[in-house]
Each structure stands twice: as C-alpha cells, then as structure tokens.
Amino acid sequence: MRKFSALFITLLFTIVAFGQIERPVTWSFDQKNGKGQDVQFVFKAAIDHPWHIYGMNIPAGGPISTSIHFDKTSGVKLVGKPVPQSKLVEEYDKSFDMKLSWYEGQAVFVQKAVVTDPKSFGVSGYVEYMTCNNENCLPPTKEPFTFGKAPVAAVAAPVNTAQPTATQAIATLKTDTSVAAVAVPASVSSNPSSQTWAPVIDQMKAFASGGAENKTGGSLLSIFLWGLLGGLLALFMPCIWPIIPMTVSFFLKRTSDRKKAVKDAIMYGLSIIVIYLTLGLLITAIFGASSLNNLATNAFFNLFFFALLVVFAISFFGAFELALPSSWSTKMDAKSESTSGILSILLMAFTLALVSFSCTGPLIGLLLVDVAVKGSILGPAVGMFGFAVALAIPFMLFAIFPTWLKSLPKSGGWLNTIKVVLGFLELFFALKFLSVADLAYGWRILDREVFLVISIVIFALLGAYLLGKIKLPHDSDVKHVSVTRLFLSIISFAFAIYMVPGLWGAPLKAISAFAPPLYTQDFKPNDTKEIHAEYKDYDQAIAASAQSGKPVLIDFTGFGCVNCRKMEASVWTDPQVKSLLTDKFILVSLFVDDKTALPQSMQVTENGRSTLLTTIGDKWSYLQRYKFGANAQPFYVVVDATGKPLNGSFSFTEDPKKFVNFLETSLKNKK
Known part of the structure; x- marks a missing residue:
C-alpha cells in the first residue's frame, strides 16, 4: 500500500517549470574541403518544433528573410550565393497578403568557395534570421560564424557590431544585468541608463505568485472540475453501467474479511486514478510544455481533432460503436480472476478502462484536446486526475458496500x-x-x-x-x-x-x-475600425503617462508577427477593449524587427558583455529582454510612469474577455 501511494504521489508531482525566454534555433557551421582548392561552407540550423525560420527570398513588406553575410574574407573567393539544401514550406499568409516560405525542423545552406591563399585563409560573418511559430515571433537575430584562420579584426567584428544572439542573451542574462551609461544625443529619446529601464522581472513574478494576473491556479481548478464532470457523465454511459455488478462480484469472491475488503476497494479506486493519471502524464511527456501551448493554432492538430470529435458524435448517435477488441477485455478479466494480491486489483482496474473505452474515449478525447489548446503543462494530468476521481469513487464505494447494487436504477433508454x-x-x-x-x-x-x-x-x-x-x-x-x-x-x-x-x-x-472573431463576419451594422498605437517610442509613452496619469500598455510586436496582427484585428477591435485602450491607457507599440538605423549606436552591457544596438528593433528587443525577461511576441505589459509593472504579462488570445480582464486588473492595481 505504501509503495503504491508513493508511486501515485510521484506521478502526480512530476512537473517541469519553463521560463519566458525562448531559444528554439541552434546553429552549427562546418567547412568541407573538396578537390584542389575548392571548399564548401555549410550553415546548419536545428529548429525546435513548432518553430520555423523564413526562407531567403521573402517579398518586401513581409517578415525578415534568412540571409548570410560575409564581413571579412581573406585568401578565399566566394563562388555564387549560398544555396539552400532543405525542403521549403510555402503557404499563403492572409495577415501579410502574400505567399511566405519557411523551414521547419532543419535548414541547411551551402556556400561554395575557392581558396586563393591558404596562408591568409579566413572567413567571418553572421547569419541573420527570424524565428516564428503559430503564436509568437522572436526578434531578428544575428549568429556570428568564422571559418579557417581568420584575422583578429574579423573575429571581433560580429560581436561588436551585431545584435546579440538569443542564446548569448539568455546565457548571460541570469548572471549580470548591469547597463553601462552611454552618451545619447538629444535626438535619441530612449536612454537605457534611466530608471524607467530598470529590470522588473521579480516584481512581475510577484504579481503572478500573488494572483493578480496569474490564471494558472484558476485554470487548473477549472480543468480539474471539467475532468470531474466528464467522469460523472461517464458513469451514466451504457457501457459503464454493466461493469458495476461485475466489480461487486469480483470483490465478493476475494475475501470475507471486512477490513481486507475495504482495503482492497480503496486500492482499486487508487488503481483507477493512477491508470488515468499516467495517461495524462504521458500526454504531457509526448507533447511537452511548449508544444501543448503552440498546438492551440496548429491547423493539422485542430483538423484532426475536429474529425475525431465528429466521429465520436456519430458514434454517440448510434451509427456504430467505438470499442476495443473484445478479446482484450476478456483476457484482462480472466487474468485478474486468476491473479492474487495488488496485481489482480490493478488488472481489474485495467479491465474497467478497456471495457469502458467506447464511452470514456470520446469524453477523454474532448477533455485532452481542450486542455492541449489551453497550453497548460499540468492540464492533462490534472484533467485526467479529476476524471479518474469521479469514476473511481463510485466503484470503490460499491466494492465496499455491495448491497447498494440493489438500489441502482435499471439501465435503459435514459x-x-x-x-x-x-x-x-x-x-x-x-x-x-x-x-x-x-x-x-x-x-x-x-x-x-x-x-x-x-x-x-x-x-x-x-x-x-x-x-x-x-x-x-x-x-x-x-x-x-x-x-x-x-x-x-x-x-x-x-x-x-x-x-x-x-x-x-x-x-x-x-x-x-x-x-x-467578429472581423470574419461579412455583415456588421456597426463595423468597428482597427485601433493603432499613438506612440512608437517607450520613453515618449512614459513621458505622456507622467503628464496624463494614465498607465502605459506596452505592446512588444513585430512586422513579421502573425499573431500580433490577429490580436489587433480580432481583440483590439472589441468595443470594450477599444474603449479601455483609448480612454484609460497610453498605448505604445514597440517593433522588435524594425530595421531603421538609430541616429547613433547605443552601447550597453548585457550579462557582462558589451553589446552595440544599431537599429530601433535592436533597442526594443533589448528592452524586452533586459527589463521584462522575455523575447517572444506578442507580449503585453502595463507599467506606470516610473516604469514599474502594474500586473503580470499577457500573451496571445482570441478571447477579448481575457484581455479585458488583464487591462481592468492592471487599472485596479494602479489604484
């Protein structure tokens, strides 16, 4: 019993925590020598699912293309341009109104060259790329590379002139977040050395832990209650009802000792819970935390489960029965009868799960897909735990009090x-x-x-x-x-x-x-117009906040961020959201992929390493990483005139009610 309980507790609390910094792409560089003086430079990107990087020929007005830049070449002559070697996915994107192309899983590029002077041979440069998934986009990143024996200047150039890579920023962000004061001309309004740029990561975590905007507890409770409701509904299904007499008969045969009978019944209930909870944990292990989150807008995932739920519904209407082979449940039942001890009880619980599959399968499927699109790492386990509790308790009670069987209504048309x-x-x-x-x-x-x-x-x-x-x-x-x-x-x-x-x-x-969303509807008598941010500069928005007393809603976005456009089109146009954004907030949109050059480069220190910010996008990307500890878009946070947060952060949703709640909670916290 103790071993079984320990296993149960271990399964229940097998949890992994994830932060907000994303690093889904890892680059490797290889040099292959051919015949004579011919060489090939191989650039290989390993891309985590479900992220992708864009192709090399994205039309103007779209997201950032993947490009390879050679800063220094010595003793070598490049032949042609880099050639992609990986499969390119091409699809029309409604948000950009153009056909886009990208690489998933892996991207390989090959640059041919001829060595002209082996003694001075050296190549350096950087790969620039943009990473997105169905929900978020990361700011454009530059990954430096070197081949051969490069000159000292060539090696140092990418570090001092390019935006830090996501991997470099993440690795050092945890150890040092000091910012070096720099001389910024009057024309440049943003000053990373000012107090309004000070990191507030811990304060935002405090809001989350205090429950100001952290929905995890409530959502997990709702998932548990939905699982509980699903288990209760399963009890009334035609394939569950006949199992109750079989369960009572099984336990009556085992022993006449009342104490042992109660102990076995409790063990039976725990066995049912462990079986279903294990299924929930396996779902989490297979998909992973980030995958569950990104399945929310994955087209193939949603189409598959649309078809699956339609099939389940047709089965419930009586067109056919969904059931596992009867030989499986028969063998399992016979095995449980011939086995003794805890194993026999566990096998009996497996028999219940197998026999009831045709009824519980659709309910479990609906529960798990709903949890998956909510993106909760604990969701599948918590949902299955609630389902199992509702299913296990009645069977456990009937095993303890077999006389209750006489009071049950007979199965029938109801x-x-x-x-x-x-x-x-x-x-x-x-x-x-x-x-x-x-x-x-x-x-x-x-x-x-x-x-x-x-x-x-x-x-x-x-x-x-x-x-x-x-x-x-x-x-x-x-x-x-x-x-x-x-x-x-x-x-x-x-x-x-x-x-x-x-x-x-x-x-x-x-x-x-x-x-x-309402924008997909053709007929709207009171058509709402899109709302756009009044400010595109953080410090200007902070100054406006100090004058008006309104809090600042910072919208970290990107030109290549698909879901940023979805939020603006479907959520911001909601009348209640629009009213709040217009009347109660200073709205500022900061584009992390804006390639406009700064009037003067800005030297900052991130993780003890000097970084040069050369574009407006570099500056806002740095602000998001340094001040808020995140690098994915869309990303929303509300601050006061001193740059202090008034709530936790908010990401993508298609539900205006959730965004309204986030905004209203921020206003209450300000008061």
Whole structure:
C-alpha cells in the first residue's frame, strides 16, 4: 500500500517549470574541403518544433528573410550565393497578403568557395534570421560564424557590431544585468541608463505568485472540475453501467474479511486514478510544455481533432460503436480472476478502462484536446486526475458496500439519451477546432455567421430530440416528456435563440471563446475600425503617462508577427477593449524587427558583455529582454510612469474577455 501511494504521489508531482525566454534555433557551421582548392561552407540550423525560420527570398513588406553575410574574407573567393539544401514550406499568409516560405525542423545552406591563399585563409560573418511559430515571433537575430584562420579584426567584428544572439542573451542574462551609461544625443529619446529601464522581472513574478494576473491556479481548478464532470457523465454511459455488478462480484469472491475488503476497494479506486493519471502524464511527456501551448493554432492538430470529435458524435448517435477488441477485455478479466494480491486489483482496474473505452474515449478525447489548446503543462494530468476521481469513487464505494447494487436504477433508454445529448455537444465543440484551422489558413469556410448558423441548428435539433420529436436508432419510444427533458429542451432552444442576433453582429459574449472573431463576419451594422498605437517610442509613452496619469500598455510586436496582427484585428477591435485602450491607457507599440538605423549606436552591457544596438528593433528587443525577461511576441505589459509593472504579462488570445480582464486588473492595481 505504501509503495503504491508513493508511486501515485510521484506521478502526480512530476512537473517541469519553463521560463519566458525562448531559444528554439541552434546553429552549427562546418567547412568541407573538396578537390584542389575548392571548399564548401555549410550553415546548419536545428529548429525546435513548432518553430520555423523564413526562407531567403521573402517579398518586401513581409517578415525578415534568412540571409548570410560575409564581413571579412581573406585568401578565399566566394563562388555564387549560398544555396539552400532543405525542403521549403510555402503557404499563403492572409495577415501579410502574400505567399511566405519557411523551414521547419532543419535548414541547411551551402556556400561554395575557392581558396586563393591558404596562408591568409579566413572567413567571418553572421547569419541573420527570424524565428516564428503559430503564436509568437522572436526578434531578428544575428549568429556570428568564422571559418579557417581568420584575422583578429574579423573575429571581433560580429560581436561588436551585431545584435546579440538569443542564446548569448539568455546565457548571460541570469548572471549580470548591469547597463553601462552611454552618451545619447538629444535626438535619441530612449536612454537605457534611466530608471524607467530598470529590470522588473521579480516584481512581475510577484504579481503572478500573488494572483493578480496569474490564471494558472484558476485554470487548473477549472480543468480539474471539467475532468470531474466528464467522469460523472461517464458513469451514466451504457457501457459503464454493466461493469458495476461485475466489480461487486469480483470483490465478493476475494475475501470475507471486512477490513481486507475495504482495503482492497480503496486500492482499486487508487488503481483507477493512477491508470488515468499516467495517461495524462504521458500526454504531457509526448507533447511537452511548449508544444501543448503552440498546438492551440496548429491547423493539422485542430483538423484532426475536429474529425475525431465528429466521429465520436456519430458514434454517440448510434451509427456504430467505438470499442476495443473484445478479446482484450476478456483476457484482462480472466487474468485478474486468476491473479492474487495488488496485481489482480490493478488488472481489474485495467479491465474497467478497456471495457469502458467506447464511452470514456470520446469524453477523454474532448477533455485532452481542450486542455492541449489551453497550453497548460499540468492540464492533462490534472484533467485526467479529476476524471479518474469521479469514476473511481463510485466503484470503490460499491466494492465496499455491495448491497447498494440493489438500489441502482435499471439501465435503459435514459442512458442512451445521455449518450445522444453528448453527441450533440461534441458536434458543437468540434466547430471550435475547425474554426482555428480555418483562421490559420485563411480558408474563410467557417466565418462567424456560418459557425453561428450551424450552432443554432445543432441546439435546435437537440431541443427537438429532448422533446421526442427526433428518434435515433437505439432510442426507446418516448410516451411522455419528463420534467427533466422539458427543462433541458427549454435551455437548448433558448441558447439557439440567443445566438440568432449574432448573425447581425451582436457580440455574444457567452460564446466569444468558441465563435470565430467578429472581423470574419461579412455583415456588421456597426463595423468597428482597427485601433493603432499613438506612440512608437517607450520613453515618449512614459513621458505622456507622467503628464496624463494614465498607465502605459506596452505592446512588444513585430512586422513579421502573425499573431500580433490577429490580436489587433480580432481583440483590439472589441468595443470594450477599444474603449479601455483609448480612454484609460497610453498605448505604445514597440517593433522588435524594425530595421531603421538609430541616429547613433547605443552601447550597453548585457550579462557582462558589451553589446552595440544599431537599429530601433535592436533597442526594443533589448528592452524586452533586459527589463521584462522575455523575447517572444506578442507580449503585453502595463507599467506606470516610473516604469514599474502594474500586473503580470499577457500573451496571445482570441478571447477579448481575457484581455479585458488583464487591462481592468492592471487599472485596479494602479489604484
């Protein structure tokens, strides 16, 4: 029992913490000698999933292309231009209104050259690239390289003239964050030596730990409650009900000792919990924390689970049964009967999981995909824990008190009704996953009005079904409508009618997290216009804050940041968000990939190493890393006129309500 409990606790608290600094690309450089004086310089990038770097020929107005720059060449002559050797992904991007190309997983480039003087041979330069995924973009980065015996000046040049690489910044940010004072001309407003640039990483963490804007606790609680609800619903499924007598019979045969029977029943309940919790931990281990977070807008992931939930719904409607081979459960049941001790109880728990798969599978699938798109590293384990607790406690109690079996209602048509109702609900949830894929690819096949029409039909049909007006294959005849069915049908019809005004542009806040953004709707009587930041300079916004008393909402963004555009188009245009941004905040957008040269370069010290900021993008990227300890976009933070944070940070969402809550919480903290 103690060993089993220790295993349970170990599984429950197997957790890994991740920071905000991203470093998804690692470069390696190799020199290959050919015949005679021919050489090849090989540039290889290992790219973590689901990040990508862009191709070498991105049109003007798009994100930053990958490019290789040779600063110093001695004793060598370059032949042609660098040639890509990896597969290029090409897709049309609606946000930029152009076809973009990028590399996933790996990118290899080869530059041919001829050595003209082996004694003085040396090459140095840097690779410039931009890294993005479906949710965030990192600022443009320069990775220095050298080949051969390069002159001293050639080796030092990239370090002093280029923006620090993400890897260099991360490695040293933890050890030293001092900033060297520099002489900045009057025309340059930003001054990294001022107090408003001072790091506030610890203060932002304090806000998170204090609960000001940290939703983790609440979201994990909601995930646990959703899992609990799923487990309770599973208890009423037709394939679960017959297992209860089998469980009672199994434990009655084991022993007549009351204390041992109670101990075995508790062990049985814990076995069920461990099985499902292990499944949740495996999901986390397979996908990983960052992958779970980025699955939220992955088109293939969402299309797969849209199809999966539709199949589950069709199964619940009675078209076919989803079940594992019956031989599996039969062998497992026989094995549990012939085995003794803890192993037999564990095998009995496995039998329950296998036999109930056709009913619990769809519920577990819906739970896990919802958790995955929320991006919580603990979500799958917490959700499965809640599901298992709800499923295990009744079976454990029936094993302890077998006489309760006589009081159970007999299975019948009411169980199938629950199954069909869940089928309708899964169809509705499936639309959300199709909507995400539709937005990612810009297909426009599921615009907001199409989503609402289908949803209205689903809940209208559900109401008709509950009233007995629709009969599916496994349904019993409805001689009269029960009070429960009547109230549920009223709720279903009311919800369908509630969505009707949305066809004419009503916000429908109750389903804002599910419906596509308002901008996808063709007909909007009161069409909202996009809002743009008044300031593009941090220090100017701070000065405006000091004069007006309004807090500053800093928007770290990028020209190549796809989801930054999505936020501006779908969230900022929400009437409540727009009102807050216009009336209550000083809004400043800082573009970390702005290549405009500074009037004068700015020398700063980061992690004990001298860094030269040469562009406006370099400056804002440095501000984000140094002051806030992050380097991904979109990234939002609210500060007062002294540069102190009023809340934790905020990233990407398609739900305006979440952003409104972030803004309102910041205003309350200021007061």
